[in-house]
Amino acid sequence: MIQACGVHRAFGGVSVLRGVDLAVAAGELVTLSGPSGSGKTALLSLLCGFDFPDSGSVRPGLASWSACAVLPQSLGLASELTLEENVALPLRLAGREVSGVGALLAELGIGELGSRYPAQVSFGQQQRAALARAVVTRPAVLLADEPTAHLDAASAVAAVGVLRRVADEGAAVLIATHHDAVHAVADRVLVLSDGQVRG
Numbered sequence: 001m002i003q004a005c006g007v008h009r010a011f012g013g014v015s016v017l018r019g020v021d022l023a024v025a026a027g028e029l030v031t032l033s034g035p036s037g038s039g040k041t042a043l044l045s046l047l048c049g050f051d052f053p054d055s056g057s058v059r060p061g062l063a064s065w066s067a068c069a070v071l072p073q074s075l076g077l078a079s080e081l082t083l084e085e086n087v088a089l090p091l092r093l094a095g096r097e098v099s100g101v102g103a104l105l106a107e108l109g110i111g112e113l114g115s116r117y118p119a120q121v122s123f124g125q126q127q128r129a130a131l132a133r134a135v136v137t138r139p140a141v142l143l144a145d146e147p148t149a150h151l152d153a154a155s156a157v158a159a160v161g162v163l164r165r166v167a168d169e170g171a172a173v174l175i176a177t178h179h180d181a182v183h184a185v186a187d188r189v190l191v192l193s194d195g196q197v198r199g
Ligand SMILES: Nc1ncnc2c1ncn2[C@@H]1O[C@H](COP(=O)(O)OP(=O)(O)OP(=O)(O)O)[C@@H](O)[C@H]1O
Pocket: 011, 012, 016, 034, 035, 036, 037, 038, 039, 040, 041, 042, 043
């Protein structure tokens, strides 16, 4: 479902990715660790089509980009929508019935905050709303960048539970993370260093 073959990417003459190979199958949760600045975000951007490799190939292997969900570090919540409306948005855009929004928010410990706007909640609460928005459509592929970076231990456990369930329901899930709690539920842990993925 997610595949990179011999991917190279340089920025301003600095080679960040130097022949990255990886594959994540449907139903698999794979974590990607590596030092800050090693290129994890750059690799996720290539895999979701936000950026293009200088050479090599990426293959999301999807019938439709709408089956791919992305949870970026910057979250990207719409500031003019409430948390509930943000989470419902991908369902509305896909012309699907809006259901499961409240349950997801409650599972992530922010059930009582659905009617607030992003600016009225903490960054960790925004992060959980962005996770809910990423998974509400039950995507076939989920790419998440540091999804627990701003969460306390209990909130991280809830977030990890949701991420694991998405994979158990059949999605290919790739998560860039430094957190042991996320690595603990991974089927495989990959490390990005010196421009290559090892695992
Ligand atoms: N669009 C860009 N233009 C210039 N340099 C970039 C760009 N994107 C990434 N880089 C550089 O590529 C390197 C890898 O950055 P990236 O954000 O992928 O690291 P990371 O492993 O995700 O780090 P962190 O763990 O801190 O989030 C960094 O040196 C960064 O400055």
